[in-house]
Amino acid sequence: MRSVVGLLTIWLLWPLGVAAKEGEGVDYGSRWNMTTGVTELSREVHSLHMIIFAICVAIAVVVFGVMFWSLIRYRRSQNKKSAHFHESTAVEILWTAIPVVILVAMAVPATATLKKIYDASESEVDVLVTGYQWRWRYEYLNEGVSFFSNLSTPAEQIKNQQQKSDTYLLEVDEPLVVPVGTKVRFLLTSNDVIHSWWVPELAVKKDAVPGFINESWTRIEEPGTYRGQCAELCGRNHAFMPVEVKAVSQDEFQQFLAQKRAQAEAEKASESKQWSKDELMAKGEQVYATYCSACHQPQGQGLPPAFPALAGNANMIEASGLQGHIERVLYGKSGTAMPGFAETLSAADIAAVVTYERNAWGNDAGDVVQPETINTMLGGEK
Amino acid sequence: MQMQTEHAHEPPRGWMRWLLTTNHKEIGSLYLLFSLAMLFVGGIMALIIRAELFQPGLQLIQPEFFNQMTTMHGLIMVFGAVMPAFVGLANWMIPLQIGAPDMALPRLNNFSFWLLPIAFGLLLSTLWMEGGGPNFGWTFYAPLSTTYAPPSTSFFILSIHIAGISSILGAINIIATIFNMRTPGMRLMDMSLFVWTWLITAFLLVAVMPVLAGVVTMMLLDINFGTSFFNAAGGGDPVLFQHLFWFFGHPEVYIMILPAFGIVSLIVPTFARKRLFGYRSMVYATASIAILSFTVWAHHMFTVGLPLAAQLFFMYMTMLIAVPTGVKVFNWIATLFRGSISFEVPMLFALAFIVQFTIGGLSGVMLAIVPADYQYHDTYFVVAHFHYVLVPGALFAIIAGVYYWLPKWTGFYPSESLGKLHFWLSVIGVNLTFFPMHFSGLAGMPRRIPDYALQFADFNMVSSLGAFIFGLSQILLLIVIYRCVKGGKPAPAKPWEGAEGLEWTVPSPAPLHTFEQPPVFDPQRDSPSRA
Secondary structure, eight states: OHHHHHHHHHHHHHHHHHHTOOOOOOOSSOSSSOOOOSSHHHHHHHHHHHHHHHHHHHHHHHHHHHHHHHHHHTBTTTOSSOOOOOOOHHHHHHHHHHHHHHHHHHHHHHHHHHHHHTOOOSOSEEEEEEEETTEEEEEETTTTEEEEEOBOSOHHHHTTSSOOOTTTTSOBSSOEEEETTSOEEEEEEESSSOEEEEEGGGTEEEEEOBTOOEEEEEOOOSOEEEEEEEOSOOSTTGGGOEEEEEEEOHHHHHHHHHHHHHHHHHHHHHTTSOOOHHHHHHHHHHHIIIIIHHHHOTTSOOBTTTBOOOTTOHHHHSGGGHHHHHHHHHHOOTTSSOOOOTTTSOHHHHHHHHHHHHHSTTOOOOOOOOHHHHHHHTTTOO | OHHHHHHTSOOOOTHHHHHHOOOHHHHHHHHHHHHHHHHHHHHHHHHHHHHHTTSSSOOSSOHHHHHHHHHHHHHIIIIIIIHHHHHHHHHHHHHHHHTOSSOSOHHHHHHHHHHHHHHHHHHHHGGGSTTOSOOSTTTTOTTTTTTTSOTTHHHHHHHHHHHHHHHHHHHHHHHHHHHHOOOTTOOGGGSOHHHHHHHHHHHHHHHHHHHHHHHHHHHHHHHHSOOOSSOGGGTOOHHHHHHHHHHHHHHHHHHTTHHHHHHHHHHHHHHHTSOOTTHHHHHHHHHHHHHHGGGOGGGGOTTSOOOHHHHHHHHHHHHHHHHHHHHHHHHHHHHHTTOOBOOOHHHHHHHHHHHHHHHHHHHHHHHHSHHHHHHHTTBHHHHHHHHHHIIIIIIHHHHHHHHHHHHHHHSBOOOHHHHHHHHHHHHHHHHHHHHHHHHHHHTTOBSSOSSOOGGGHHHHHHHHHHHHHHHHHHHHHHHHHHHHHHOOSBOOSSOSTTOOSGGGGSOSSOOSSOOSSOOOOOHHHHOTTOO
16 A cells, blocks of 8 residues: 555656755765775775776677677678578687686786775774664774764754755764874774675775674875765664764864863763753753664654554653663663663763653653762663 | 376366466466566565655655565565576476476476465565564675564564475476486487576575575574574674575575576577577586586675685686676677577567676676775665666566567467567666666665665666656566467467477477477487587
8 A cells, every 4th residue: 555655656746856956965076986085095996996897898898799780780681591600619718718818807906905905904093983773883992082973964854844955864963083194993893783884985895793893994185074874784774874084184183082082071070960850851852862763763652563662651651660761771672672772871861861751752750860870770880 | 096097087177276286387387477476566666665765855655664675675576586487487498398298296396386375475474564574685684684673584584484495396396307307319418508507507496595494594593592693692693694695695696597598598599590609618607607606605795804815715706707607698699690680579688688687797797896896885886786687687588588488388479569669668667777776876875775865866766767667667568478378470389480499399389288208309400519
């Protein structure tokens, strides 16, 4: 039924769609070809691509040329009687040998480039990239800085209620910041399913596999913002976990790290104060929208049975359910898609989102949770 | 004995006849009709996908349903449309081409067909289950397909098992038939290339379907019995899943193309009125492709983090496959060279196959180059590549075969004018759909996404329009087949003047029982490898 409606709608909406042309998007250098990119390796990969492409086109021109010439020249009206030859060992050997030579010619530069790609040694900055459903976490190893990077495109744009921006689906709240002219090594892993971290202009695509740590690297030459996406199907919001990399000067990079550390300090300090319910609700709404609403839905209605409803969830709302509610958010539910957020979110975030879930969308638990409570439950580990 | 007297009875009437039939022609027709139905089911899913992708933004369906559509589309087209279509053609044509009265194991044949509607009924029913159907892609990578999968996954696993058993039984039957039932005097090197390619395909099926069965069983254990084959938290290895899956999956790709090579190798000589160039090298090339297909599986996994030595090995082996594949294309073109060529509908589809399959083959060579593959992998470039070998490739060859053998099946020629209309709309539609995907993929569009960045909008719109043209024009195929069954220009025993092979020695339509006495076969006169 849904399909029938869909098909009809698409034909009816088509003229409207063409009229409502929106932003132009951000191309990575070309709309129909591979980007040249901004690193030595990406340029090498691009030229490799162009060489193989040219060879393939040349082969196609020759093969299809002979084929179509034969079709026209030897069509029945022009050639009543066909020839009788039907085998030639010499010809077979020839057209086995020629492709081998061409392939060897392709393999040599490919091997050289691949060896360079595999040399991640002597890096100056190391970033641990962890895939989550559906966000990336970046940790600067030995710098004490880590944060999550979430899609920042508003839901209204996705639902076609708002004009789409040029960076539609390719923008995040906190981009990965790296210094230019520096060898940056990425260590990739995942917290749940397999993701793949891809930035076309860096020619870096590597799977983030749970239980494994993969390695890749880049050295960006030009300051700028480089965008990409998760490339491996990772569930419902696979299309909505972009990568945004900001390349800045070494000075700006140091400032960025310092600012991130200060931000973390301030966050820590705020956990010991008493929060008002309004403050908690406001923060909770933000946290919910970023971390929870993809599964439990914006109005808490869920998508049963995989993602249970939170709105009107009696077990959760009653006062005795508070402890269980917090634990579920902290530790998740094993065997389901519900992850634990103890590592992901701060005590203040968790206190706020639990408070929000208990008091939003008609839920009326009335209680508030303070960050301190969360820290106590975690035994001071936060 | 009573059994013997029963044999003389007429077959049961009505639907019981089809349920109980052990006749290779009737079972062949059942396979072909089933595959046709699945082609439309999978096709409607493709059109739902393309409708959503017509524009950026979420318009018609939500991501969870979109993921179910991409998954089901792939599973149904691979296991429900392309594979059964080839088995249907094998059932009909292999006994006719080797001069056998039927398949070697007729009751097994009946069983292996009737497993299919059960398997796909079960698979489709998951769409209505709580939590929806499979939503993890037709490659169902763990742990998305285990720990994070919907509850219906166990049903999906069962349906894969049933379809797999069906394939294995069908393959065993084909091997037994070809080895035991050839008419006296017909050596292996006297068989038609369709029989040859199917013999090799059947060995591939017997070799790899058990691996698929193994991998889905491991998933079943992970989901329901607390094992951790693919669960890193329990000491398992998610990458192991991919190794096992693609050890099945890559030969599977050739399972879907080798019989197509066989069909085209019959049609091209027929309408060029010239013997196939390089029959022996065609057989050797097919066997080489089959053997090499076991050594290239990790080219689907270049970004998964394999060691450099493994990357290089799989890159070189993958490039090597281009050599025997190239030999096939060159042989077809050498067959055309200095022929006397006419362009009936089967020939049009076969020629389009050669061109379009070659395009898919060339993009395959590009994908083999590991550093470039880092940019191509999991983008629409890959979608373009494998659709070029499967749709304008394998599916076009199947359609070519259907047009080629319809006169033998029904006794009537299919409509030439409707067939040509069907051909041209299909060629335009299919290329409009899949060619722009090369561009959107190179520009950076990942596959399996329900919504995309704005710079990909133009090519997606073209692809969607092409998909609707291609999809709707397949209704013409239905009309052509329906009309051809009902009537038309009567076809003689050999409806195409340049055709060779034993199938053209029986009347059109082929009677229910043929070759009750083995036909006379003189290799000096009848063999495709004769001097």
